[in-house]
Amino acid sequence: MKKLTSHTSILIILFYLIAQFLPAIIISLAPTNFQTEASVYGTIFSFTLGAIVMLLLNRKSTIRNSLTLSPSLPRKSVLYWGIAGIPLVLLAQYMANLIETLLLGIPIDSVNTQNILVFVDNYPIYIIVVSIMGPIMxxxxxxxxxxxFLYDLTGGIGAAVISSLIFAFMHFDGHILLYSAMAFVFCFLYSKTKNIATPIITHIIMNTVVIVVNFL
Known part of the structure; x- marks a missing residue:
């Protein structure tokens, strides 16, 4: 069972890495005057592939820990917490923004978000990556x-802190506290409902709201 568990986890991480680096390969093979399009559509392809594979792996998941072995809340509760997670994430973002701007002197603008908005503005189909495939993966x-994995090793708080920091650093944005705060809420939602669909729902809605608000 341990072998199967690590095998499933490795596959999920492997396809995440493939989704991240495959666009670079596609760009390198594309004509010079088609670089931007190659980046956009290559990312859509790779992220969609990654998300679909992870959803399929999850159907027969062999990952075993306290969270996966605990019974999930009913679907209605999962949906409820998925929606209820939105104001929680907004509050976490607000508090993190205050600390970053007022105490740490970090500019409120997010380079990562601005770059994404440029892509969506020029290629609306790119919203598939931002709003759906990215959050799922x-x-x-x-x-x-x-x-x-960390939950049984460090406890819920320790696992949330470590995984949230990793999540924040992977965005290469400088807003470590902001992304960590968001991720901490996602960890809470997952541990609360024992169903990964809960933070996925919140994450998808949050990213979609950010896109829509910026284009109103």
């Missing part, structure tokens, strides 16, 4: 695999 990797 991130929840499987950072919550289901990393947070779940």
């Amino acid at each position: 991130e929840e499987f990797v950072f919550r289901k695999v990393i947070f779940g």
Whole structure:
């Protein structure tokens, strides 16, 4: 069972890495005047592939820890917490923004977010990556695999802190506290419902709201 557990986790992480680096390969093979399009559509392809594979792996998941072995809350409760998680994430973002700007002197603008908005503005189909495929993959990797693995080793708080920091650093944005705060809420939602669909719902809605608000 341990062998199967690590095998499933490794596959999820492997496809996450493939989804991250495959666009670079596609770009390198594309004509010079098609670099931007190669980046956009290559990312859509790789992220969609990664998300689908992770969803399929989850159907017959062999990952075993206290979270996966605990019974999930009913679907209605999962949906409820998925929606209720939105104001929790907004509050966490607000508090993190205050600390970053007022105490740490970090500019409120996010380079990562601005770059994404440029892509969505020029290629609206890119919203598939931002709003759906990206959140699905991130929840499987950072919550289901990393947070779940650490949960039994360090306890819920320790696992949330470590996995959230990893999540924040992986965004290469400088807003470590902001992304960590968001991820901490996602960890809470997963541990609360014992169902990875909960933070996925919140994450998808949150990213979609950010995109929509910026284009209103």
